[in-house]
Amino acid sequence: MHVQIQPDTITKLLHSGTEFEPAGDHPREERKRAPRQATSLMECITHLSTPKGKKPVLKAMLTTACERNCFYCPFRAGRSMTRRLTFSPDEMARGFETLYRGGLVDGLFLSSGIIKGSITTQDRIIATAEIIRKRYHYDGYLHLKIMPGIQYEQLYRIMQLADRVSVNLEGPTEERLSALAPKKEFMHELLRMLQLAEQIRREHPHERLASTVTQFVVGAVGDTDLELMTLSQQLYRQMGLTRAYYSAFTPVQQTPFEQLPATSELRELRLYQASFLVRSYGWNINELPFQENGNLLTTLDPKRAWAERHLRQAPVEVMTASHARLMRVPGIGPQTASAILAARRTSRLTDLSQLRALGMANPEQAAPYLLLSGRRPLTQRTLF
Numbered sequence: 001m002h003v004q005i006q007p008d009t010i011t012k013l014l015h016s017g018t019e020f021e022p023a024g025d026h027p028r029e030e031r032k033r034a035p036r037q038a039t040s041l042m043e044c045i046t047h048l049s050t051p052k053g054k055k056p057v058l059k060a061m062l063t064t065a066c067e068r069n070c071f072y073c074p075f076r077a078g079r080s081m082t083r084r085l086t087f088s089p090d091e092m093a094r095g096f097e098t099l100y101r102g103g104l105v106d107g108l109f110l111s112s113g114i115i116k117g118s119i120t121t122q123d124r125i126i127a128t129a130e131i132i133r134k135r136y137h138y139d140g141y142l143h144l145k146i147m148p149g150i151q152y153e154q155l156y157r158i159m160q161l162a163d164r165v166s167v168n169l170e171g172p173t174e175e176r177l178s179a180l181a182p183k184k185e186f187m188h189e190l191l192r193m194l195q196l197a198e199q200i201r202r203e204h205p206h207e208r209l210a211s212t213v214t215q216f217v218v219g220a221v222g223d224t225d226l227e228l229m230t231l232s233q234q235l236y237r238q239m240g241l242t243r244a245y246y247s248a249f250t251p252v253q254q255t256p257f258e259q260l261p262a263t264s265e266l267r268e269l270r271l272y273q274a275s276f277l278v279r280s281y282g283w284n285i286n287e288l289p290f291q292e293n294g295n296l297l298t299t300l301d302p303k304r305a306w307a308e309r310h311l312r313q314a315p316v317e318v319m320t321a322s323h324a325r326l327m328r329v330p331g332i333g334p335q336t337a338s339a340i341l342a343a344r345r346t347s348r349l350t351d352l353s354q355l356r357a358l359g360m361a362n363p364e365q366a367a368p369y370l371l372l373s374g375r376r377p378l379t380q381r382t383l384f
Helices: 010-016 089-101 117-135 152-161 174-180 186-203 225-238 265-280 302-310 334-343 352-357 363-369
Strands: 002-004 045-050 053-061 084-086 108-111 142-145 164-166 211-218 243-248
Touching: 053 089, 089 117, 108 117, 117 142, 117 152, 142 152, 152 164, 152 186, 174 186, 186 211, 211 225, 211 265, 225 243, 225 265, 243 265, 265 302, 334 352, 352 363
Parallel strands: 002 084, 053 108, 108 142, 142 164, 164 211, 211 243
Antiparallel strands: 045 053
């Protein structure tokens, strides 16, 4: 049954808050995903690390009806367990404004099922955002979903209105996407949207335009970590992607994938760690320690796995290593590496306690891969 929501029933807004919205830079936060409709208003509000800081963000959909039949999705066409709800742009904007004025939220992540095609659905999302920006004069955080295969003008307009837009690729290749969502086209409908978004940023360098992110469904159709990271690196370096998010597959009742096993959250965590190395530390995917099956180890994080292979027998000399070389050591990030470079100009670093004093939280973690003034550091064995 398709239900039209009355504008004065703000509590019914909770039924649209179901879409997975990535959290901040902490992978454990990013695994919070509810493939179902919410049962309380607070389930629709999550505190996210946004480009405008940490904020309580409302997660909602303009409609939970959809004409697509993505095999993993709780909102797929024909699934009777999903309650179909629809907001007009005015209703959604007014509902958000009510929550914002009440101090419950300061940000909106707005998605939608697809009804009457992507272009019509996108127009409704744009209309909602324009009401929020123009009528209610809200200048805070908006994250808006890009529908598959929309027009250039729509994409440009939504990037003007939003702080962040997302184009969910779902799979890393045409073959994987076809197995996940047979009615979506990988190149024309999805990857092309990310290419156009980067083109729009280049064509309008003086405008404040939204950043772009994407999401993958991990593990349902045989995708490998190598496939996911290969595409992620391309997106970061060629299409200006801000973040790639990885959602461990969770089976949903009354979908074609309901009998498939859930993907390990540990695999999801390793993908986030590898993505961080590529995105923020300048690693290349050929440096990541993939196994023969194309997946990362789950027993070790990728940076430590690389260090075990390359630094255990050839440790890094703290007194002479470059900034980039220091950051190859587990436990040493950009700030710690910079602190080491500054400290060694005036003193010799010979003890792990000196690294701790420089802000390194757990120098014992790095100890197996370091030399301190030509010597391997002494570490105290724990009693437990």
